[in-house]
Amino acid sequence: GAVVSQHPSRVICKSGTSVKIECRSLDFQATTMFWYRQFPKQSLMLMATSNEGSKATYEQGVEKDKFLINHASLTLSTLTVTSAHPEDSSFYICSARGVVTGTGPTDTQYFGPGTRLTVL
């Protein structure tokens, strides 16, 4: 149990284009999903928290209009990086939190495999 998929795993795009990343909880319903970014040799940085059917809560310093988050269902959240620039190149990781029988406690976050974004 507690499988979270993320697609694509790697994307290279030109500056100015938009990139959509999907995060899915495959075998449980995720009441909350989180989006993180991680730069090399640094810790996870929470970007936003989203609950199904409501607007995402963004962390301070994260531009809402640049990083669009949609949490359309209990198993799917998407992050769209709009008008990407080279400084947006990073490792983006989603995590999902929900009730998963037989694994960790309810509040455990289970991570997707991550998406490595390179903006040229």
Next chain:
Amino acid sequence: GQNIDQPTEMTATEGAIVQINCTYQTSGFNGLFWYQQHAGEAPTFLSYNVLDGLEEKGRFSSFLSRSKGYSYLLLKELQMKDSASYLCAAMDSNYQLIWGAGTKLIIKP
């Protein structure tokens, strides 16, 4: 403010035991998580402690002392595949995870 402290890097020998410490300061407390992250990959859940004491899970154990704001992850019978970063994260009163910067564990033969 909220803060998590853990060593940046540790080195240990294959077959040995290593203890990775973590101290935390959070607004409220709803548990302490340990995650393992291999280079280039996402974190994977290892353990969760919300009560004081030791939780054992195979070669890995995790300890919590709430009064001291302290936890450790104990890895026994180290294997080369245990080389990874170990992330400590405390859950605050809003059920948000406050992350440490991670401890890079290097295993030598």
